[in-house]
Amino acid sequence: MLDTIWAELPGQEVVYQWVEWIRNASLSHLWLDGKIMLGHDIPTHKGDMRAISRDVSLDAVIPSMLSYNSKKHYQAFLEDLHMCMICINQSKGSNFIKLPCQHLFCVKCMETLCKMHVKEGSLFQLVCPDTKCNASIPHYLLKRLLSKEEFERWDRLALEKALDSMAYMVYCPKCAIGCMEDEDNNAQCPKCSFTFCGSCKEVRHPGKQCLTPEQKLQRRKASGKLNERGMSQEMLNIRELYKDVRVCPNCRMAINRSASCNKVMCTSCGQLFCFRCCKTINGYDHFKNCRLFEATDMTDWDKQMIELQNGIQMQAQKQPLGGTIRCPKCRETNFKDDEKYVFCWACRTSYCTLCKRIIQDKILKRGHWGSPECVGFDHL
Incomplete structure (x- = not known):
């Protein structure tokens, strides 16, 4: 049937x-819907082999069916067209990587992503590029996407970060071998047998506090290894370095801020924290109550703005009336200087000197002057 x-x-x-x-x-169809017919024994005959099970145990049948189903799904995946959500290009499945989380991305984009993070050392960002997914990229896919040297670098960095996450793991200052630190912050290198302080990486000094960077410079100066000029320069370098360095509250890694934003992400563990108070944060709500600027910095900035404004006003009084123009946005006085466009010193707005239209786009500036849109050009 x-x-x-x-x-x-x-x-x-x-x-x-x-x-x-x-x-x-x-x-x-088998006459089994209403009653069971009992009759004489039917002699055995050869039936349709397609309807006869050749396996007795379900434990053997089910894995075979699942394996067959997976193979067919993979074949269909390789032949179908898919869209990469990074570069928005369509291609066959053979040019795609399917992550364990079932998200798809093209091989080229995944190679670029993995190579970049391995080069920068940001291994914590080796996750699914989907914004709503944080599944890690498995090592067997990394081995496929990276070169031999890059994969070895990833393996070494992953081991170092795993050791860094251990509370009592320090590195020998001579041979850079990992050592276990004891309760007194002392450690002994298993390779070179050098005994050192785990906090300052100097020779073990029981009963004494670690030297500060300034004290280390003083000691080098006393030993004749550093002159007065060199010491002053190193002191300035140390102070400048520590001014833009904070310790991550999660992994204790020193983080340098390259921009002025107080929202900082640790390059070692990916933790977001406030650069001002070193507290862990998630978004920007923390900055509503955090003191973002020192009082002295705000006073100095206000003083500079007042001096700048007073200077502009004094110069405006000395210049003829035709040499100045008011900003259409904030109404502050600016000098024309025979330019087609003026950049306001107060609100940082660019506008046309003829029609006083605010124009911020550089492309619009090229065609605005003298065009029908410039209403002041007809009065020249």
């Missing part, structure tokens, strides 16, 4: 019709 259904639907899918027939009509 199943063959009959298949023959009636040439070239079409028949699985659904087969299932419906087996579910609703198979018992009546």
